[in-house]
Amino acid sequence: MDDAVVARLRAAGCVFAEEEAALLIDAAAGDAGGLEALVARRVAGEPLETVVGWAAFAGLRIPVAPGVFVPRRRTELVARLAIAAAPRGGTVVDLCCGAGAIAAAVAHARPDLTAIAADVDPAAVALASRTLAPLGASCLVSDVDAALRHLDGTVDVVTTCPPYVPTGQIALMPREARDHEPTRALDGGPDGASLQREVLRASSRLLRPGGVAIVETSEALVDLTASAAVDEGLEAAVERDEELGAVVVVARRQALTSSDSSRA
Numbered sequence: 001m002d003d004a005v006v007a008r009l010r011a012a013g014c015v016f017a018e019e020e021a022a023l024l025i026d027a028a029a030g031d032a033g034g035l036e037a038l039v040a041r042r043v044a045g046e047p048l049e050t051v052v053g054w055a056a057f058a059g060l061r062i063p064v065a066p067g068v069f070v071p072r073r074r075t076e077l078v079a080r081l082a083i084a085a086a087p088r089g090g091t092v093v094d095l096c097c098g099a100g101a102i103a104a105a106v107a108h109a110r111p112d113l114t115a116i117a118a119d120v121d122p123a124a125v126a127l128a129s130r131t132l133a134p135l136g137a138s139c140l141v142s143d144v145d146a147a148l149r150h151l152d153g154t155v156d157v158v159t160t161c162p163p164y165v166p167t168g169q170i171a172l173m174p175r176e177a178r179d180h181e182p183t184r185a186l187d188g189g190p191d192g193a194s195l196q197r198e199v200l201r202a203s204s205r206l207l208r209p210g211g212v213a214i215v216e217t218s219e220a221l222v223d224l225t226a227s228a229a230v231d232e233g234l235e236a237a238v239e240r241d242e243e244l245g246a247v248v249v250v251a252r253r254q255a256l257t258s259s260d261s262s263r264a
């Protein structure tokens with residue numbers, strides 16, 4: 001361990017200075033000049049994940065890059081519920097995919113599924129595409145589901161962690177997020193739920209009867225998220241993982257009844 005690196009990280013306010021120093025030293029791979037550059041970026045406030053180039057998620061290392069949202073561990077709950085909910089050979093669509101962490105976790109755990117991710121940001125899609133291709137999953141540029149209309153009524157599970165910070169609260173976020181992540185990846189509109197409403201509207205079209213949309217939210221927004229699901233004709237349930245600090249709404253499109261199918 002390089003004590004000088006630990007001391008610089010600690011002085012810059014890094015709580016886990018030893019662990020961070022070990023990760024930076026590993027990322028520099030013996031290049032002293034490279035290590036100095038990485039430490040300087042971290043000390044200047046850049047997220048550790050973009051400095052080392054990856055984020056831990058569901059046991060995987062997801063490649064990340066400056067300018068793209070860093071996947072959070074709490075979002076593992078969305079991936080875990082999708083992995084459990086998707087039927088064998090089914091289709092999972094990840095809307096607002098960012099670096100592709102959810103789709104990567106799903107594709108890694110369930111190679112039987114077709115996993116398709118989408119994001120409006122071409123930089124995120126380029127990054128996610130490189131991560132997802134070796135896992136047999138794909139990624140495309142799309143404003144919510146605009147490029148996915150051909151899947152309407154066929155999708156088993158929609159996963160999503162859309163932006164959900166109320167616009168007025170972005171200024172209160174930690175500097176790492178506020179200064180280093182794109183506003184478009186954070187801003188959920190005046191009440192925080194604008195993008196959640198959009199993805200739930202899209203989900204009501206994309207899902208097959210009985211399919212579910214799994215939407216990350218916050219404790220502050222969970223009632224709004226659930227009502228948005230009900231407004232789109234979906235049945236809403238709430239799931240939590242206290243350890244991850246995660247809360248999600250699971251929104252189900254009603255299954256067809258036998259009288260529906262005999263009428264069809």
Ligand SMILES: C[S@@+](CC[C@H](N)C(=O)[O-])C[C@H]1O[C@@H](n2cnc3c(N)ncnc32)[C@H](O)[C@@H]1O
Nearest residue numbers: 069071096097098119120121143144161163185
């Ligand atoms: C909070 S980040 C989450 C990224 C990823 N789901 C994750 O958990 O790491 C939200 C993402 O939504 C994308 N986004 C914002 N507005 C969008 C829109 N209208 N259509 C599609 N994606 C959008 C952003 O580019 C960003 O990558």
